[in-house]
Amino acid sequence: MSKDPHFDREQQKYQNPIPSREFILDLLRSQSAPMNREQIGISLALTDEEQWEGLRRRLRAMERDGQLIFTRAKSYALPERMDMIIGTVLGHKDGFGFLRPEEDGQDLFISNRCMAKYFHGDKVMAQPIGHDKRGRQEVRLVRLLEPRKAAIVGRYHTQGSIAFITPQDKRIPQDIIIEKGAANGANPGDICVVEIRERPTHFMAAKGEVVEVLGQQNAPGMEIDIALRNFDLPHQWNTRIDRQLRKLGDEVSETDKGNRQDLRHLPFVTIDGSDARDFDDAVYAEKKRSGWRLWVAIADVSHYVKKGSALDEEAIARGNSVYFPSQVIPMLPEKLSNGLCSLKPKVDRLAMVCEMTITAQGKLSGFKFYPAVIHSHARLIYEQVAQALTEGSTNQDLQAVLPHLHVLQDLYLALVTAREERGAIAFETEETQFIFNDERKIEAIVPRSRNQAHKIIEECMIVANVAAARFVKRHKAETLYRVHQPPSETKLSSFREFVNERGLNLGGGEEPTPADYSELLERIKGRDDAELIQIMLLRSMSQAIYSADNDGHFGLALEQYAHFTSPIRRYPDLQLHRTIRYLVNREAAQKAGKALTENWTRDGGYLYQIEELDELGLQCSTTERRADDATREVSDWLKCEYMQAHIGDEFEAVIASVTSFGFFARLKGLFIDGLVHVSSLANDYYRFDSGRQMLVGESQARSYRIGDTVSVKIAAVNLDDKQIDMVLTDNAKAKASKGRTSNTGNKTGSIRAQLRKGNFGKSSSSTKKRRSSTGKGSYKSASKPAKPSKSKSSKSKSSKRRK
Incomplete structure (x- = not known):
């Protein structure tokens, strides 16, 4: 027992400790064959019945958690020695599925029969069993480790x-x-x-x-109610949080304003969207002889949300606020997010301030951080500021701060110049906004444009985020960085093929830099397909994540970058605020000849360890993806609901993506995608050319490729499946009679089918024959209805900054 490196930990937990899980795993790794419980107990020198019973329970728990496998020979084996893989089940509407391994690796195929006993989201143990007919690595699901959490x-x-x-x-x-x-x-x-x-x-x-x-289903807001549960999004506050909130006042107390720099004389302003309620950031700048001094004041959430509190635990679980088109699920209760922490105008608020010096060339030359109390002089809106900068304004509040806004504008132009010099990629994609009527139904879908006011604030936030990352690095501390890796080799190759098809090329050889991408974007300005090329470029990029490893931000061309500017709505920012607060306190203590002996301070500071950040980075990256998926699903639902009134209508569209079974066309001005199935095209055999991303007719030489403009008619809308079917107007007359709208799907449920066939009680997956298209060979056009497919509509998001 004394050899167990975790003996002290076990002794704190149990009066008569047994060997730790780690020690048991090390023992099994040292053996050439699996061991039964008696062999393990003897090897661990267990002495009494209580320890033997504890070992039995521990082995069962390790088996349940997937750390061990109980074999037919009644022995315990290591999963990795038996080629076992632990991962999450990803279901598919056609009954099969995929396993996403916990360790990095490619998704593995799961057959329909194997999936019959499992749900999407289940955590399982699986075993590779070879390859299927399409050459995909297939696995057999061996054991359920943890049922899906989402309802x-x-x-x-x-x-x-x-x-x-x-x-x-x-x-x-x-x-x-x-x-x-x-x-x-x-x-x-x-x-x-x-x-x-x-x-x-x-x-x-x-x-x-x-x-x-x-x-x-047609009740207002139902799409959000469903998404909240489908994606297991926390959306209710528990009683512990209510008790904690009752201790807080409605305004900042005079006591809380102590031991802070008083910046209430500086004319800070907030600039946000018209529908914003949580104001994270306020800005102010002064022109200096050799550049500018910029103050970015960020809501001091760490003062109110202490690590380990009920509020903190809930914030970690949520990870971020979720912005649906008509509703926000906040990371923090409204008393904080819209109240005490929000930098409202004309009231005192606590802030963590980043004070920076910027050179005339737009380079960050110095910075410091400190807690302060500020007093926002105006709550401004993007459109209002953009207009005032070009035309002036009669608004009294805006007039008072307009000279300062012009200083910010000049600073922004210098920051943009520096951004271009380092080669950061500047995307100019267009987003959409839903306009709702009084019944919370969509009245219109309109473009959401970005003006110079958006870009001014974006650049101010980016430079503050850079300063925060450098501050932590300078103090040799750890934090979560916002990491954006270069594109993978596969995605890079696909994107090169795409641009080459359009008479373009991407420089940089095998390792293009952000500057190479920026140069390409500059060359496509004014082209009809510029927006499409930007979309394809975005698809080729890796997804940004939160990580304790500082691997840089490829898109922004920055060596270190961390999220600091939105602690009301993002947990990584709150984590960084705590780290900065601790480092500020430690620096002050050292100057006073004192030392901070703990890794936390009473005013909200905390020094995170690398192990904590590894786990936190994974959690925050996961909750961010969850929020993106949920908002995308709601947007798809709303767009399908909107298109139900347009069945039979004709639209101009652009082919946004091509597959072996057809192509997705994006309606111009609406950013709504629908499938034109290959079976609805002119009678021919169509071959999918994956390299050139196009469908080619074998006999009539018709072709359809990404970027082509087509005229389409809405043939069917299926709200349950969030699917929109389209046909080309050339074939519309033949297909018009097949158009339909449905709230219940275009296929019967498995139990309903069994009831009609008299097969009730049999496996649902075995009684359903579902059609799926493969990427092999060619596809014969036919006169059957188009296969529905999930609408791949673009996101409609709030104007929050999400670099």
Whole structure:
């Protein structure tokens, strides 16, 4: 026992400690074969019955968590020695699935039969079993380690004496039986939240109980209610947080204003969107002989949200605020996000200030951080500022600060020059905005333009984020960086092929720099396909993440970059504020001849260790992706709902992507994508050329490629599946009669199909024959309806800055 390196930890937890999990794993790694429980106990020199019972429980727990496998020979083996892989199930609407390994690696194929017992989101242990007919590595699911955390939301149906739920998330194709007495007041057609009571088998469907009735599908805001549960987004505050909030006043207390620099005399302003309620940042700049002095004041959230508090735990779980088109799910309660922490005009607020000096060439030459109290002089809106900078303004508040805004404008122009010199990639993609009526239904979808005021604030925030990253690095401390890796070799190769097809080339050889991408963007200005090329460039980029490893930001061409400017709505920013507060306090203590002996301070400072940041970086990256997926799903829903009134209407569109089974066309001005299925094209055999991203007809030489302009007619809209089907207007007359709108899907649920066929009780996946297109060979056009496909509509986001 004394050899166990974790013995002290185990002794604190148990009166009669047993060997740690790590020690047991090390023992098994040292053996050439699996060991049974008796062999393990003897090797660990266990002495009494209590320790033997503790070992039994620990081994079972390690088996449950996927650390060990219990073999048929009743021995314990290491998963890696048996080619076992632990990962998350990714379901597909056609019944098969993929396994995403916990360790880095390619997704692995799961057959329909294997998926029948599992749900999208389950954590499982799997074993490779070779390759399928398409050459994909296939796995067999061996054991469920952890059921999916997200609730299952679906529509309640009855047929005869049978009641069941059809999940809204089409990655869960299995229907769920609701037994008698478990409907809890649900009526046919209601959208419900179901809790699984019995998991599915190869012979029986899953059984569940309705735990919440959300209402009818067309109810206002239903799309958000569904997304919150589908993606397991925390959206309710617990009683512990309520108790903590009751201790806070409505305004900043005089006590809290102490021991801070008083900057209330400086004319700070906030510049945000018209619909913003949480004001993270305020800015002010002065012109100096050799450049500028810039103050960026950021809401001091760390003063109110202490590490380890109930508020902090909830903020970590949420990770970030989620901005739906008509609603915000905040990371912090409104008393903080819209109240005490929000830098509202004409009131005192606590802030962490980054004071910087910028050279005439737009280079960051110096910076310092300190806690302060500020008094915002005006709450300004982007459009208002942009107009005032060019035309002046009669608004009294704006007139008073207009000279300072002109200083900010001059500073911005210098920062842009420096940005161009270092080669940062400047995207100018257009976003959309939903306009809702009084019934919370979409009245219009309009472009959301970016003006110079947006860019002024964006550049001020970027330079403050750079200063924060450099400050931490200078003090040899750790933090979460915003990391953006260069494009992968595969994505780079695909993008090169795409631009070459359009008569362009990307410089830089095998390792292009951000400057090479910027040079390409400069060359395409004025081209009809400029927007499409930008979209394809964005798709070729890696996804930015949060990491304790400072690997730089490729897109911004920066060696170090960290998020500091939005602690109200992003947890990594709050983490960085705590780190900066601690370092500021430590620096002050050292000057006073004192030392900080703890890694925290009472005013909100905390020095994170690298192990904490590794875990936190993964969590924050995951919650960010979750928010993106949820908002994308809601946007797709709303766009489908909007297009239901346009079935049969004709639009001009651009081919946005091409697949073996057709192409997605993006409606001009609406940024809504729909599928033109290959079966709806002129009668021919069509071959998919993946290199040139185009469909080519074999006999008539018709071709369809990315960027082509086409005229389309809306043929069908399926709200359940968030699918829009289109046909080319040349073929519209032949297809018009097949157009339809549906709120219940274009295929029957598996239980309904079994009831009609008399197969009730059999595996749902085995009784459903679903069609899926492959990328092999050519596809014969036919007169059958177009295959629905998920609408790949572009995001409609708030104007929050998300570099």
